[in-house]
Amino acid sequence: MTTGPFRSNTPPPAAFTFAELTPTAFLERSEHAFAERTAIVDGDLRFTYAQFAERSRRLAGALGALGVQPGDRVAALATNSHVMLEAHHGVPFAGGVLVPLNTRLSADELTHIVSHSGARVLLATRELEDIAETVAGRTGAALLVEGEEYEERLGRAAPSVVPVADERGLLAINYTSGTTGLPKGVMYHHRGAYLQALAMAFHLRLTPASHYLWTLPMFHCDGWCFPWGVTAAGGTHVCLRAIDADEIWRLLREEGVTHFCAAPTVLRMIAGGSSAAPLDQRVTVATGGAPPSPTLLSRMTKLGMDITHLYGLTETYGPAVVNDWHPEWDDLDADERARLQARQGVGNVVAARLRVIAEDGHDVPADGETLGELVVRGNDVMLGYYRDVAATAAVDAAGWFRTGDLGVVHPDGYVEIRDRSKDVIISGGENIASVEVERVLDSHPAVIESAVVGVPDERWGEIPVAYVTTTEEVDPDELVEHVRTHLARFKAPRRIVFGELPKTSTGKIQKNVLREREVASPGEQ
Structure with a gap:
């Protein structure tokens, strides 16, 4: 029998049993545990963890001197740099809300986001000073640019840390790419970023020996929370301030890179670079945005890179789903390994179990064939859209977030995305998953990347048309026949269009642009 002051199974909480979660706690820990280890390499600059933490606290003090109060938004228009890493810690240290800005957007688009978020301060790196000045002038935000003024303000600022009062309070607002309308502000909370950072460190096996190369933009979903995840590991x-294949290969070799993340488009660029050659060390690579083709997987493996397939959205702090690899799958033949690796997988270690639901809201059977919409929930799902109650309500499916992606559940519980709901092609009453056709096209040795869209047709309603980028000239009939040898004949493209594919500022192929081209000039490309 329990004796003493605690007689029940649920003792009253004490002050020492709970602390509000925030991802900036990882920097404070690494400052203590790894003070003199190198935290940041940025060109010729090197900062230890002690310096990284001190600079971040001083940035918080400098922001306070510029009038930033707890809850105020601070926008950052920055390349992958020490400035952006400091912003991911210094802004929360100041009690502010970080608004990472896509560096590829126009001045008009950036002005809209800064205005919509209500950012009081705009941080910028030197490469983006001109456009930052334009945006700051239009919005009235105070501007702080990398260089002498930035260093002077940090030098004279008093280090500052505002305690986090509520772990579910607003940490950051990440804006969607807005390909079909104005971008929406996705709200992240401290707890979600903390847990997502740990999930990324866990799944990629980050340690103090890890050297993480920043090929993924830090502005994209807060760099999938790796600014905090790498820091948590003490790596x-x-x-990398600009994507350049030769520079990536130099850093891979000279800096002993062990990990990086990139979309398949960037992986193809790396694999096809003039400096491409097998590495002495194995490198762990995470990719998302589209399933990696078997051809690409094979090329990367030969170069010394092991691919982990991830899936996520801005609304899920980046990757909420991971293709958790089973060791016994290594013994399968290459085709079967590629098939398994192309699947998106299961919820990451901090995510709730995934669901794929039919139109009636019930789960589809785990047969690998029945199509439904992927829905998610949990700590690594957004608070909602900033200042947009209607848009938030529209993605709520009885307490689950609608991703808009259609997929199947395999008998082993692994999810495979087959298409975006808006990209399914209905031809003669048959559904054609564009991703399925693209995967087969991408397996052709001459194909770099492809996009398949449905275009209006009087007889069939819609027909599939493929837009393809190739490494060499190839007969379109050869590509059509290549698809027909792997899929039902009705799924094969009726027409092949060669050329570069239009992409969003985050590297996603703009199928809406391709569909608009077809409507404007059908069959003339």
């Missing part, structure tokens, strides 16, 4: 951030 080294290797900054």
Whole structure:
């Protein structure tokens, strides 16, 4: 029998039993545990964890001197740099809300986001000073640019840390790419970023020996929470301010890179670079945005890179789903390994179990064939859309977030995305998953990437048309026949259009642009 002051199974909470979660706690820990280890490599600059933490606290003090109060928004228009890493810690240290800005957007688009978020301060790196000045002038935000003024303000600022009062309070607002309308502000909370950062560190096996190369934009979903995840592990951030295949290969070799993340488009660029050659060390690579083709997987493996397939959205702090690899799958033949690796997988270690639901809201059977919409929930799902109650309500499916992606559940519980709901092609009453056709096209040795869209047709309603980028000239009939050898004949493209594919500022193929081209000039491309 229990004796003493606690007689029940649920003792009253004490002050020492709970602390509000925030991802900036990882920097404070690494400052203590790894003070003199290199935290950041940014060109010729090197900062230890002690310096990284001190600079971040001083940035918080500098923001306070510029009038930033708890809850105020601070926008950052920055390349992958020490400035952006400091912003991911210094802004929360100041009690502010970080608004990472897509560096590829126009001045008009950036002005809208800064205005919509109500950001009081705009941080910028030197490469983006001109456009930052334009945006700051239009919005009235105070501007702080990398360089002398930035260093002077940090130098004279008093280090500051505002305690987090509520772990579910607003940490950051990440804006969607807005390909079919104005971008929406996705709200992240401290707890979600903390847990997502741990999930990324866990699934990629980050340690103090890890050297993480920043090929993924830090503005994209807060860099999938890796600014905090790498820091939690005490690893080294290797900054890359612009995507350049030769520079990536140099850093891979000279900085001993062990990990990086990139979309398949960037992986193809790396694999096809003039400096591409097998590495001495194995590198762990996470990819998302589209399933990696078997051809690409094979090329990367030969170069010394092991691919982990991830899936997520801005609304899920980046990757909420991971293709958790079973060791026994290594013994399968190459085709079967590629098939398994192309699947999106299961919820990450902090996510709730995934569901794929039919139109009536019930789960589809785990047969690998029945199509439904992927829905998610949990700590790594957004608070909602900033200042947009209607848009938030529209994605709520009885307490689950609608991703808009259609997929199947395999008998082993692994999810495979087959298409975006808006990209399914209905031809003669048959559904054609564009991703399925693209995967087969991408397996052709001459194909770099492809996009399949449905275009209006009087007889069939819609027909599939493929837009393809190739490494060499190839007969379109050869590509059509290649698809027909792997899929039902009705799924094969009726027409092939060669050329570069239009992409969003985050590297996603703009199928809406391709569909608009077909409507404007059908069959003339």
